[in-house]
Amino acid sequence: MIEDRCYQTYMVQAQTPPAQKGTDAPAAPLAVSTWSGQAREDAVQRMFTAIAGCYDLNNTLLSFGLHHRWKKITASYVPVTTGGRALDVGAGTADLALLIEPRMGTNGRVIASDLNHAMLVEGLKKVTSRGLGQRITCLEANAEHLGFPDGTFHAVTTGFCMRNVGNLQQAVTEIHRILQPGGRFVCLEFSRPIFGWLRALYDWYSFRLLPWIGTKVARDTTGVYEYLPASIRNFPDQERLKQILLGAGFSQVTYRNLSGGIVAIHVATK
Numbered sequence: 375m376i377e378d379r380c381y382q383t384y385m386v387q388a389q390t391p392p393a394q395k396g397t398d399a400p401a402a403p404l405a406v407s408t409w410s411g412q413a414r415e416d417a418v419q420r421m422f423t424a425i426a427g428c429y430d431l432n433n434t435l436l437s438f439g440l441h442h443r444w445k446k447i448t449a450s451y452v453p454v455t456t457g458g459r460a461l462d463v464g465a466g467t468a469d470l471a472l473l474i475e476p477r478m479g480t481n482g483r484v485i486a487s488d489l490n491h492a493m494l495v496e497g498l499k500k501v502t503s504r505g506l507g508q509r510i511t512c513l514e515a516n517a518e519h520l521g522f523p524d525g526t527f528h529a530v531t532t533g534f535c536m537r538n539v540g541n542l543q544q545a546v547t548e549i550h551r552i553l554q555p556g557g558r559f560v561c562l563e564f565s566r567p568i569f570g571w572l573r574a575l576y577d578w579y580s581f582r583l584l585p586w587i588g589t590k591v592a593r594d595t596t597g598v599y600e601y602l603p604a605s606i607r608n609f610p611d612q613e614r615l616k617q618i619l620l621g622a623g624f625s626q627v628t629y630r631n632l633s634g635g636i637v638a639i640h641v642a643t644k
């Protein structure tokens with residue numbers, strides 16, 4: 375049965391996003407990464423609404439272009455099929471949805487879901503400009519209450535979203551529920567660098583250089599450049615996330631470190 379919250383789920387269309395409550399109120403970025411539940415969700419959503427228009431450019435600049443490679447490798451873990459059904463959770467500007475679409479084969483369908491309207495509008499522009507509006511649908515939905523029937527999808531992907539949800543346990547349990555038996559969940563997320571020297575360098579970049587760029591160069595007032603490293607620091611590392619996925623009912627869970635463990639791809643089977 376579809377839960378009440380999911381009646382709010384609707385297809386995104388390329389139009390001006392509705393005003394969101396409190397969009398101009400700056401969040402307390404460092405604190406937000408330690409919050410959970412609704413307060414975290416609201417604060418995180420304010421940040422994504424504020425940066426949606428420049429998200430892709432910022433992503434490329436701040437990751438030195440690496441996010442394209444990370445996403446391509448993530449998509450390669452989605453099995454190629456025919457008439458496939460895939461969901462990308464926290465799809466944002468739809469990069470991963472676009473990469474997994476060809477893997478769904480003839481009559482395949484992909485849903486790019488995200489809680490944030492402004493991010494999805496940017497994603498929808500990319501989907502329609504590639505003529506893929508019939509195969510990729512952009513939907514507003516919360517990762518914690520996806521609202522699809524049990525066993526709907528062959529594959530679920532997510533890129534850099536799990537770190538931001540209010541309740542991680544609930545989100546991965548929900549993803550497990552909507553996967554078909556034998557279906558695959560592929561999760562790309564920031565993780566813990568495996569070399570000490572890389573951790574030190576990465577900490578300097580994240581906690582010193584990035585916030586400086588954010589305030590002095592990008593003139594950011596949302597606090598997202600402080601929230602980003604803090605949320606990474608507070609997210610479970612490779613092994614801990616593996617245990618959380620096993621705890622949610624996935625039977626096989628493996629992970630692959632990329633860029634020395636700056637990010638990791640977890641692959642889990644229902």
Ligand SMILES: C[S@@+](CC[C@H](N)C(=O)[O-])C[C@H]1O[C@@H](n2cnc3c(N)ncnc32)[C@H](O)[C@@H]1O
Pocket residue numbers: 415418419422433463464465466467468469470487488489490493515516517518532533534535538539540
């Ligand atoms: C860092 S962006 C990643 C976007 C895209 N997946 C990518 O890899 O470029 C994180 C996205 O997760 C979304 N998000 C955060 N919490 C969410 C939730 N509870 N449910 C659905 N999406 C959520 C945000 O709105 C945002 O678009």
